[in-house]
Amino acid sequence: xxxxxxxFAFASGLIFAVGLGVSGMTSQDKVIEFLDISGAWDPSLAFxxxxxxxxxxxxxxxxxxxxxxxxxxxxxLPTSQDLDAKLLAGxxxxxxxWGLGGFCPGPGIVSSxxxxxxxxxxxxxxxxxMILQHFVFAPRTKSAPVQAAR
Amino acid sequence: xxxxxFTPLPALLGGAIVGLAATVLLLSHGKVAGISGLYGGLFVPxxxxxxxxxAFVGGLVAGALLLLIALPRAFPTTSPVALPLVAIAGLxxxxxxxxxxxxxxxxxxxxxxxxxxxxxxxxxxxMATGFATVFVTHHVLGGx
Numbered sequence: 702x703x704x705x706x707x708x709f710a711f712a713s714g715l716i717f718a719v720g721l722g723v724s725g726m727t728s729q730d731k732v733i734e735f736l737d738i739s740g741a742w743d744p745s746l747a748f749x750x751x752x753x754x755x756x757x758x759x760x761x762x763x764x765x766x767x768x769x770x771x772x773x774x775x776x777x778l779p780t781s782q783d784l785d786a787k788l789l790a791g792x793x794x795x796x797x798x799w800g801l802g803g804f805c806p807g808p809g810i811v812s813s814x815x816x817x818x819x820x821x822x823x824x825x826x827x828x829x830x831m832i833l834q835h836f837v838f839a840p841r842t843k844s845a846p847v848q849a850a851r
Numbered sequence: 852x853x854x855x856x857f858t859p860l861p862a863l864l865g866g867a868i869v870g871l872a873a874t875v876l877l878l879s880h881g882k883v884a885g886i887s888g889l890y891g892g893l894f895v896p897x898x899x900x901x902x903x904x905x906a907f908v909g910g911l912v913a914g915a916l917l918l919l920i921a922l923p924r925a926f927p928t929t930s931p932v933a934l935p936l937v938a939i940a941g942l943x944x945x946x947x948x949x950x951x952x953x954x955x956x957x958x959x960x961x962x963x964x965x966x967x968x969x970x971x972x973x974x975x976x977x978m979a980t981g982f983a984t985v986f987v988t989h990h991v992l993g994g995x
Contacts, residue, residue, distance in 0.1 A: 715914040
């Protein structure tokens with residue numbers, strides 16, 4: 702059962718990567734041109750979000766009418782609705798890094814497979830940043846190791 | 852402002868494929884397809900579902916290999932950003948996405964699709980600081 706489930710996780714990752722490549726998200730230039738709203742603006746990446754949300758909003762709703770997912774007894778979706786400083790500070794930092802480098806985590810990982818210097822450097826330092834965050838914040842927040850997979 | 856290099860159709864199609872990928876993971880495991888969370892969990896102690904996470908990340912790698920063969924132009928050969936700046940960007944992205952519990956996929960696609968207030972607030976925040984950062988680097992400092 703676990704093996705078969707992991708095959709679905711593998712398929713999800715594979716489809717995800719293909720979507721990122723088709724959409725243009727693996728191009729740092731395209732990301733930075735999208736974020737450069739006052740310059741030569743390329744609004745394409747807004748359409749990536751529109752396409753992804755349109756599909757997942759509808760299909761996700763249909764899936765969530767099930768009692769449980771196929772390979773688990775329940776859904777593991779975050780239920781908290783509270784805005785807190787960690788959420789907003791983390792998102793703010795992420796946006797700064799996204800604008801500086803032109804990579805967010807998925808496109809960075811996918812691009813690094815080709816082996817170019819920029820995506821490889823990005824993935825290495827991103828991983829270090831993730832580990833650093835854990836050791837700065839985890840001792841105070843016991844839930845960190847099992848936090849919802851986002 | 853003027854519009855350049857606008858490719859709405861591949862963007863919509865690619866986005867729809869990403870939405871499908873997120874739906875596959877929701878249907879199979881009931882989990883959010885958030886890349887910073889799934890990937891980052893592999894590098895911190897206490898994570899229990901490593902095989903599942905490894906399978907997803909392995910899928911990302913396999914998808915990248917498929918793209919290399921079928922759509923090589925998805926991978927530009929030059930970076931518009933100098934390597935030291937890319938290194939700093941990576942550090943900030945890694946730290947920030949773990950602190951804020953998500954990135955473009957978990958908050959931007961999955962959370963927003965569920966109409967989660969937290970995810971919509973996070974998405975608005977990282978978009979705003981992303982716009983502000985490029986404004987500063989390209990128009991205030993006049994860099995790269």
